[in-house]
Amino acid sequence: MFQAAIAAFREIFTPPFRAVLIKILLLTLALLAIAWLALDRLIVGYLAAPYPWLASMLAILTGLGLLIGTAFLVAPVSSMVAGVYLDEMAERVERDSSSGALIGRALPAGQALWLAAKFAGVSLLVNMAALLLLLAPGINAVAFFAANAYLLGREYFELAALRFRPIDEVRALRRSRAVYLFVCGMFIAAFVAVPVLNLLTPLFGTAFMVRIHQRMIRTQEIVKVR
Secondary structure (H helix, E strand, C coil): CHHHHHHHHHHCCCHHHHHHHHHHHHHHHHHHHHHHHHHHHHHHHHCCCCCHHHHHHHHHHHHHHHHHHHHHHHHHHHHHHHCCCHHHHHHHHHHHHHCCCCCCCCCCHHHHHHHHHHHHHHHHHHHHHHHHHCCCCCCHHHHHHHHHHHHHHHHHHHHHHHCCCCHHHHHHHHHHCHHHHHHHHHHHHHHHCCCCHHHHHHHHHHHHHHHHHHHHHHCCCCCCCC
């Protein structure tokens, strides 16, 4: 597990992954900029204050609110954008880590888009929970980390396994290895917990869980299905 995490961390800085990262960052920033401008126009358009000083204060508060909201949207939006490239990255990891011996099949376009939407939804859910947990000191960090470990570990494992087997088999395997995959998910949760580094989560999660799934295949815990 530790070896897979170290190898995955190293791989996300290789040229092919850096190229995907640049695309993800540019598209994410573009989408966030559009969302910022649209919300700013919408909010300012409805703000009406009888005094200039009050209008200025409301404008400042609006700007701060948008800044905080945008910060929490970075991870979900980047996950949504990255979802377009996850299948491509998974195949590259399979080729690099197994010398081409364990290569899955590309997911259908509809299924790939559904996975991208799921990744964005899970990320958004976790970040909204983080906002609420700020009001519960003492349990917020533990709950946030545990939720990330479970949800992200599950989603990235499904991405890796779906390239080799149907969804029913993937879910049955995931349930049978729930504790092990939860521990694996802790490595991904560590990325989400660190600002800026969390932008690398889709790259690391994919590279890591592809290796975990390949390890299961090699140890004959599961049978490869073409």
